[in-house]
Amino acid sequence: MLRSAIARRGAAALAVAATAALAMSACSSSGSSGGGGEDVTITYGIWDENQQPAMEDIAAAFTAEHPNVTVDIQLTPYKEYFTKLQTSVSGGAAPDVFWMNGPNFQLYASNGVIAPLDDQGIETADYPQGLIDLYTFDGKLYGAPKDFDTVALWYNKELFDAAGVAYPEAGWTWEDLKAAAAKLTDPAKGQFGIAASQYGQENFYNSIAQSGGEVISADGAQTGYDTPEALEGIELWTDLIAAGASPTAQQMTDTNPEDFFLSGKVAMFQNGSWAAVAYADNADIAEKVDVAPLPAGEDGNQSVIHGIGNVANAKSDNLDIAKQFAAFASSEQAAEIQAETGTVIPAFTGTQQAWVDALPQYDLQVYIDALETAVAYPISKNTSAWTSIESEVLSQVWAGSVSPKDGLQQLAEQMQAALDAESE
Amino acid sequence: MTELIAQRTGAPISELDRGRPEAAPGRGRRRGRGPGQSPWWALLFIGPTAAGLLAFYLWPTVRTFLMSFTESGPFGGSEFVGIDNYVRLFQDPELIGALRNTAVYTVIALIGIPVAVAIAALLNTAGLRGRGVYRTLYFIPVVTMPAAIALVWRMIYNGDYGVLNEVLGVFGIDGKSWLTDPNTALAAIAVVGIWAGLGTNIVIFLAGLQGIPDTVIEAADLDGAGPVRKFFSITIPLLSPSIFFVSVISVIGALQVFDLIYMMLGQSNPAMPNTRTIVYLFYEAGFLDNEQGYAAAIAFLLLIIILVLTVVQFRLQKKWVHYE
Structure with a gap:
């Protein structure tokens, strides 16, 4: 049919490969290792480089409580974060714990990709109701609110x-x-x-x-x-x-x-x-x-309220530890670590003053006051x-x-x- | 450098040459293998490339084809749905617009070919000083990151502060917001596409021009042909294999345009209905709507379109492409 090499390479290769390979690029990375009471390493996927130092401090604080657990932070720029996450979930190589946002949350929760956290003793009263609503699916809380923005x-x-x-x-x-x-x-x-x-x-x-x-x-x-x-x-x-x-x-x-x-x-x-x-x-x-x-x-x-949630990978080899860390990374202790860096407002009620005080030249209290009437960010599956x-x-x-x-x-x-x- | 380029671009042109009708396939094959040469040697040389093509081109193609008959979940796992995706695709009101926009873009992008021929001919003028400098200048966009090109051109086209409107203002022309006006956005992007691809085409044409034997030109001189006549009666016909090659590649490239639109317009651009191309439609389905099966069907439709257009071009070449 087509005689020359150009036709073959040109048409088939350039055309399909460019488009098809785009859709199929897969990536693989190591998940977790170890088990039992031995040394365990879990991975924590995040997308904001500015927050990496705070996340490292939180990981260190978790290791201080659980000496056998090491938390390995994986930074992916936001633009690629969800594309990569989706492919790595299909490939079974997603991080054990990762950041989630509102628009993507129900997609992950409804497909059983992330595990419910309702056995982790998270008190919903400690967080703004809008965020609890955001990360609740089918009556179960899947995401521990990490921070918020109004x-x-x-x-x-x-x-x-x-x-x-x-x-x-x-x-x-x-x-x-x-x-x-x-x-x-x-x-x-x-x-x-x-x-x-x-x-x-x-x-x-x-x-x-x-x-x-x-x-x-x-x-x-x-x-x-x-x-x-x-x-x-x-x-x-x-x-x-x-x-x-x-x-x-x-x-x-x-x-x-x-x-x-x-x-x-x-x-x-x-x-x-x-x-x-x-x-x-x-x-x-x-x-x-x-x-x-x-x-x-x-x-x-x-104001609409949105915030990042910490979620645990339901397929994690160390699911218990992953769930514990997801809850810990949104706890009061973790919130205080975040508040000191001043980059985001921690979601845990009562830890926000440090953020307000960090920039006294602005009336930042208005963002905290907005919580009283805040409505959840609109999302669906x-x-x-x-x-x-x-x-x-x-x-x-x-x-x-x-x-x-x-x-x-x-x-x-x-x-x-x-x-x-x-x-x- | 010239020799290098001639070698590199010479290869595909001579491959084209082999495609001419009089070279019967059977004879060609026998010519390739002399007596005493084992076919296994050939396999050894072709093997690595063939394996790469199979693994990274052919296999994904087959997978895409199979995928286009499924409705895939966002995290893998899929359900066979027969030709549903194709039925839906042909009922999609956005398909017509995407086909039209892609066609318009391709037609505009082809204007780049005569422009490249003209510039290459000028650069090939005997006694031109600083040829290397010009050639480098025209080639710079080819080695520049597409993202940087998109960013710079966005600023050039800016309706309020863009250089283009500043320049037009000098001539008393009231510029517009080029990238958000549905009537100009696609053309504005095509201009960038032409500009970015000009360097490669010029180099290919230069190599082709330098392959034209001096004897033919001298013969035309003796016959009293002027420069214009020589250009159209000697240069263009003898350059036609290169022109054919460039047009095949340009059409394929234009049909796949995506990156410039993605980076220069963005999702909430009011001109999007008039600029959405087939690959952009594919991107929306696969990456925004999480419908990989449907996206695969779009990718396959594009493959068929490219195949058909390429076959048509190869059929038509008999009418206008001259091999010495």
Whole structure:
């Protein structure tokens, strides 16, 4: 059929290999060894290099209690973390204990990849309820909450002063936000009031909860996008863009929305608690910014809460030790180790003050106060199947090529189809 | 260096040569094995490459094919579902768009071939000084990391601060946000694809040009042919084997475009419906939606498309490719 070597190598090799090998690349690594009362090494998979020192300290503290156990930390950059984890689970080479996030949690729990931790004496009252809900599946707790992040409103004091607008404060409503954004907008200077970016966790997941809606029902079976409340939550942002008080969706695709805030072109920016350390380290804005609670919609000023969970590999050779370590890495002792490093807010109640005190120049207490009304990050068994639909449809809404009403109807239908497919 | 390149690129061209109709397959085989030569020797030399091809190309291909008839769980384990994935694929409203976008990209990317021929011809001009410098300059993008290329071009295309719009502004042209406008995003990416691949093609064409015997050119000179006539009547026909090779490789490369789109646009780009290619569709199915079986079906459809287009190109070469 094909005569030359080029055809064969060209077509078959280049074409298939590139695509197929992409899908099938497998990796293998050693899991655990030993057993009984002998020396045991367990592996602990994490993705954040900044937190590695704290994780090493926690591992050392565990070894101090269990002298025969060594914890070997495996760092994988976040971008590859879940792809690699998924393949290593299929290959039976996943770490014994690893970090889990909300969007992936139910996928792992529902497929029996991770083990329930409810026999580890974890007191749910020690953690924010939103995180316990996040890591509970079928009534069992599978993930021990390690840390959390909530969202608050950052603002540039210099721009507020220049425009003579009062700083955001507790009790602000959406109307206050819109009015301030309008006053802070100055097309001549290329300055905008706020960056109404198409971000879920930082923006519209919060506003949908604030107007009394929900992205997904608590059992993860029903979309919430077909409600008037969700529409209000989305329109908060699209209206800000339409009014010219925010850069357009195109501008915010070309240039990272946060860069507008960092370069003083945007006066307000909603961001998670992880931003505090980054802003304090950024000489351009460290002195100019502060943080306030989110503005309230009709139903309050809820923030979504998300956090990492420590989970144990159900196929671990040393399952008992793995479960013990997962619980330990989220314990009060571990939380205190994390708090000292100041990178993340530990989830264990009462250990957060160190994080707040680490950067006294900012009102970081607002992130802890947000716990009172925080709502769980929206997830389901196959979260990424509908979040890809979400980002695709909403990109058209944000760009203004589809109206919010039509867009949400379309999104609700497609998302519901994806959710129905999950429960089959 | 020139010799090296000529050798390297010469190999595939001469392989193409062997594919010409008059070289009957049977005769070719006999020619390869002289008397007294054991076939086992040949096996020894081919063996390692063949083993590699089998293990890393053929086996994954077979697995992908089998996988396309299954619904695979996210952590391995799968269920046979017959042709369900293919039925679903042909009903997928996004498939038409992806096919169209891939076709448009491929057509635009092919513009890179005449551009590369023209630049190679200019570089081949007798007495050109600093040829090595030019050749290096054109080759730099080929050895640059795709991620770096994507990052730099994103900045060039930026609607607010991009260099491109700055330059256009000098001429009083109001630029746009090139990578988020559904009408320009795909073309903007194709331009980067052409630019990034130009160096390889130029080197292949240069080798081809240097293989054109001086005697033919001299004969044309004596017949009174001007430079333009010589280019179109002598150079292009004699370069056609190289052009054919480059077009086969370019079409295959263009049909597989993914990395630039992934890195330059990103998932929530409003222009995505107009730029999503087949491999991007594959990526979404396999890596975002956790549907490996469906993704395998998409990969296989792409393989069939590439096979068909390549066979068509090989059939058509009889009409325009000249072997000396």
